[in-house]
Amino acid sequence: MSISDTEPQLQPAQPLAPVPPELPPDPALTATARRHSWRRNRFAWALIAPALIFMVLVHIVPMLLGVYVSFLKLNTFTLPKLFGAPWIGLANFKGLFDSANPLHNGFVDATRNTAIYTTTVVVGTIGGGLGVALLLNRSFPGVRIVRTLMLTPWIIPTFVVATLWQFMWQRDAGIINKILVDYTHVLSHKPTWLLGDNTIWAIVIPSIWRGLPLPMLFFLAALQAMPPELHEAAKMDGAGAWRRFRHITLPLLRPLIGIQLLFGVIYATYQFVMPYIMLGSDPGPKADLLMTLIVRQAFDNNLFGYGAAISTLLMLAMAAWVALWYLAFRRDLEVAA
Amino acid sequence: MRRASRTRLFILLAASIVLALVVAACGGKSSSSETTKAAAPANNIKGATVTMWVMNNGPHPVEDTQRILKPFEQQTGVKVDVKLVGWDVQFDRIKNSAVSGTGPDITQAGTTQVPFFAALGGFQDLSQYTSQIGGAGAYANGIWKTTQVEGQSGTWAVPWFTEARAIYYRKDALQKAGIDPATAFTDWDAFNSTLTKLKAVKDVGGKPIKPFGGPGKKAFDLVHGVMPFVWTAGGSELTPDNKQSAINSPQSAEGVEFYANLIREGVFDTSALEKDGQGVEDMFKGGQLAVWIGGPWVLQAAGRADDPKWSDAARKNVGIAPLPKGPSGKSFAFVGGSNLMMYKTAKNKDAAWAVIKYLSQDSSQKAYAELMGMFPARLAPQRQVGATDQNHKEFLQAIEEGRSYAPIPQWAQVENAYKSSFGDILDTAAGFGGKSYSTQEVQKQLDAAAKEADTLLAQGA
Numbered sequence: 056m057s058i059s060d061t062e063p064q065l066q067p068a069q070p071l072a073p074v075p076p077e078l079p080p081d082p083a084l085t086a087t088a089r090r091h092s093w094r095r096n097r098f099a100w101a102l103i104a105p106a107l108i109f110m111v112l113v114h115i116v117p118m119l120l121g122v123y124v125s126f127l128k129l130n131t132f133t134l135p136k137l138f139g140a141p142w143i144g145l146a147n148f149k150g151l152f153d154s155a156n157p158l159h160n161g162f163v164d165a166t167r168n169t170a171i172y173t174t175t176v177v178v179g180t181i182g183g184g185l186g187v188a189l190l191l192n193r194s195f196p197g198v199r200i201v202r203t204l205m206l207t208p209w210i211i212p213t214f215v216v217a218t219l220w221q222f223m224w225q226r227d228a229g230i231i232n233k234i235l236v237d238y239t240h241v242l243s244h245k246p247t248w249l250l251g252d253n254t255i256w257a258i259v260i261p262s263i264w265r266g267l268p269l270p271m272l273f274f275l276a277a278l279q280a281m282p283p284e285l286h287e288a289a290k291m292d293g294a295g296a297w298r299r300f301r302h303i304t305l306p307l308l309r310p311l312i313g314i315q316l317l318f319g320v321i322y323a324t325y326q327f328v329m330p331y332i333m334l335g336s337d338p339g340p341k342a343d344l345l346m347t348l349i350v351r352q353a354f355d356n357n358l359f360g361y362g363a364a365i366s367t368l369l370m371l372a373m374a375a376w377v378a379l380w381y382l383a384f385r386r387d388l389e390v391a392a
Numbered sequence: 393m394r395r396a397s398r399t400r401l402f403i404l405l406a407a408s409i410v411l412a413l414v415v416a417a418c419g420g421k422s423s424s425s426e427t428t429k430a431a432a433p434a435n436n437i438k439g440a441t442v443t444m445w446v447m448n449n450g451p452h453p454v455e456d457t458q459r460i461l462k463p464f465e466q467q468t469g470v471k472v473d474v475k476l477v478g479w480d481v482q483f484d485r486i487k488n489s490a491v492s493g494t495g496p497d498i499t500q501a502g503t504t505q506v507p508f509f510a511a512l513g514g515f516q517d518l519s520q521y522t523s524q525i526g527g528a529g530a531y532a533n534g535i536w537k538t539t540q541v542e543g544q545s546g547t548w549a550v551p552w553f554t555e556a557r558a559i560y561y562r563k564d565a566l567q568k569a570g571i572d573p574a575t576a577f578t579d580w581d582a583f584n585s586t587l588t589k590l591k592a593v594k595d596v597g598g599k600p601i602k603p604f605g606g607p608g609k610k611a612f613d614l615v616h617g618v619m620p621f622v623w624t625a626g627g628s629e630l631t632p633d634n635k636q637s638a639i640n641s642p643q644s645a646e647g648v649e650f651y652a653n654l655i656r657e658g659v660f661d662t663s664a665l666e667k668d669g670q671g672v673e674d675m676f677k678g679g680q681l682a683v684w685i686g687g688p689w690v691l692q693a694a695g696r697a698d699d700p701k702w703s704d705a706a707r708k709n710v711g712i713a714p715l716p717k718g719p720s721g722k723s724f725a726f727v728g729g730s731n732l733m734m735y736k737t738a739k740n741k742d743a744a745w746a747v748i749k750y751l752s753q754d755s756s757q758k759a760y761a762e763l764m765g766m767f768p769a770r771l772a773p774q775r776q777v778g779a780t781d782q783n784h785k786e787f788l789q790a791i792e793e794g795r796s797y798a799p800i801p802q803w804a805q806v807e808n809a810y811k812s813s814f815g816d817i818l819d820t821a822a823g824f825g826g827k828s829y830s831t832q833e834v835q836k837q838l839d840a841a842a843k844e845a846d847t848l849l850a851q852g853a
Contacts, residue, residue: 128851130851131508131511131801131802131805131851132511135491135512135513135514137491156847157809157840157843157847158844158847160840225666226662226666228663247824249666250608250665250819250822250824250825251824252824252825252826334610335610337609337808337812337815339609339816351808354484355483355804355805356808356848357508358805
């Protein structure tokens with residue numbers, strides 16, 4: 056029996072009962088049915104109404120207003136007019152893509168940095184979380200203590216994490232360089248982390264450190280719920296650890312990886328606290344993320360139209376990501392449901 | 393059917409998540425929770441309550457302000473409700489409250505912020521009142537200018553307290569290097585020579601010390617540290633008509649380059665560039681720097697035993713000198729401080745003005761400035777504080793010879809553009825960021841800053 060025989064076969068969804076051809080609706084019957092349906096569901100609508108109104112007021116309306124602002128010339132002089140500021144169409148968006156505009160370079164830098172940050176943090180947290188979960192899915196003395204300790208970074212607020220790492224990254228007094236240079240001699244000179252090219256890593260590494268425990272927790276729970284018979288049978292058939300991981304563990308974890316990817320990318324793309332606390336409102340060309348750029352242009356520089364334009368583009372990018380993700384993981388969701 | 397509804401449900405959920413996060417991205421900062429009703433005429437101020445926002449000017453900003461105002465409250469029967477708004481959020485909170493009309497009655501504002509806040513239209517023109525406090529004649533010209541908006545009539549604020557930047561040096565370090573403090577910082581050459589000699593002083597009292605340090609782009613006041621060198625080189629932040637940036641003029645570039653060259657010459661501790669202004673201030677207090685540029689509050693802090701950041705050696709050896717003269721033959725320091733502004737929506741304008749008037753008396757100015765370690769804004773008490781000792785005399789000279797920025801509404805944004813540029817230039821000089829440092833590179837970065845500033849200056853309704 057080959058390993059592929061032991062691979063869990065994903066069952067296709069049950070075929071649906073044949074749908075009878077639709078008949079032309081009877082208007083009188085349809086109206087009655089609608090009234091009946093409304094009466095039947097009235098109570099349910101009443102129950103969800105507060106949440107619905109809250110969602111519309113707190114989510115939908117501000118979002119639409121944010122998009123509206125992206126078409127306005129809302130700046131220092133027009134701020135008192137707020138939504139009555141002059142309408143300038145797509146000028147704010149065009150400015151972002153016009154290399155002659157002084158704000159163009161900042162937008163390009165922030166977009167590049169956000170892509171690097173999101174990719175490395177998502178890969179680091181999900182990959183690292185899976186690796187640690189596999190290590191902790193074994194029994195060894197003190198495993199419970201180790202599992203608890205591994206969760207520690209997750210319970211520390213991001214603000215505190217950023218503040219602590221800011222001290223740790225300092226070139227002369229920081230513990231990182233002391234370990235790398237003074238204690239272990241891994242490097243011959245102390246690198247500067249909080250300025251220049253290394254700044255992106257100064258925010259990526261603490262973000263992975265802070266974000267790793269949550270995926271690890273999910274993966275560990277999933278690994279422990281996995282039927283051991285699958286691995287045992289594969290082992291008896293001579294499958295090595297890698298093949299068992301590749302053909303049993305990974306396919307079973309796929310839906311969980313999908314969910315982690317969805318939230319991980321959105322969370323990382325909207326990261327603000329880490330660079331802001333560690334590097335200030337202007338983290339520099341190598342670590343400025345789209346969120347710090349939005350806040351700086353909109354709230355420090357009063358260029359609300361530009362800020363809203365970048366926010367709108369970011370929203371569209373995230374919508375595209377969700378659509379892409381849905382296409383990739385639709386099958387897993389159906390199985391999970 | 394079930395599958396389709398699941399799909400729809402999922403899409404709805406996913407869309408909600410995206411929307412929620414986008415709203416978080418688009419959402420503005422909350423406006424003030426302070427609620428003030430429309431102004432009502434009041435002939436009698438007794439019994440009125442005036443709400444006042446102050447920033448964290450010292451270790452106990454609310455208590456100190458209340459202490460100064462206590463005699464006023466007893467004399468007039470006006471209650472002053474002092475509330476703290478941190479420097480980190482004050483710009484947004486004052487801006488939001490001015491636009492929404494839901495602010496306190498009075499607020500403290502940074503001198504360079506006044507033109508922007510005034511442009512929002514939510515503040516009271518105080519021209520009708522200012523004769524009661526002596527008007528412009530009671531203040532130094534540069535300080536009174538911070539209450540005006542370029543090209544407009546009206547007085548939008550009253551100066552409250554003043555500060556200027558000067559050189560702090562360690563007397564013991566200079567002594568060890570054989571430098572006479574009287575001539576150590578007179579001009580750029582002397583400044584350079586002093587720092588070069590201090591480079592040879594590796595430690596003082598067994599503790600390692602670096603010649604000089606200043607903050608990098610993380611400091612909100614980086615521009616205040618660099619602009620004095622631009623001014624002394626004959627440069628300027630804007631053209632005389634305030635319509636265009638002048639930060640890329642040859643004189644301005646010379647000033648920026650002089651400051652950045654301190655890094656190239658190895659007298660500037662580049663680890664300071666990682667820190668904000670407070671971080672570098674702590675380096676000087678802790679005895680790690682022989683020379684540093686700072687404000688008068690640090691001088692006051694040296695005398696306070698409850699400030700644990702001071703090393704004994706640093707505390708005992710603080711010396712003050714004005715900033716060096718440059719190619720222009722002049723020395724300029726940045727002069728800042730805070731003003732008081734009255735909201736148009738103040739419930740009882742007479743009572744609000746009475747508070748501002750009381751805080752503008754010579755005696756209360758002197759008492760409050762001493763508590764904060766600042767200088768009074770008014771000339772008479774300013775000179776009294778300046779006569780305290782030699783160090784205070786040096787600060788008074790810095791204030792009297794100092795400069796501030798053009799009083800235009802866009803200044804805060806232009807300053808942000810300059811801050812980014814100066815930060816990048818200093819990083820490049822220190823070898824961070826992958827660019828090679830040269831005069832041409834400095835010019836290129838200043839040209840980019842000037843272009844951004846010109847765009848900001850050109851914005852209008």
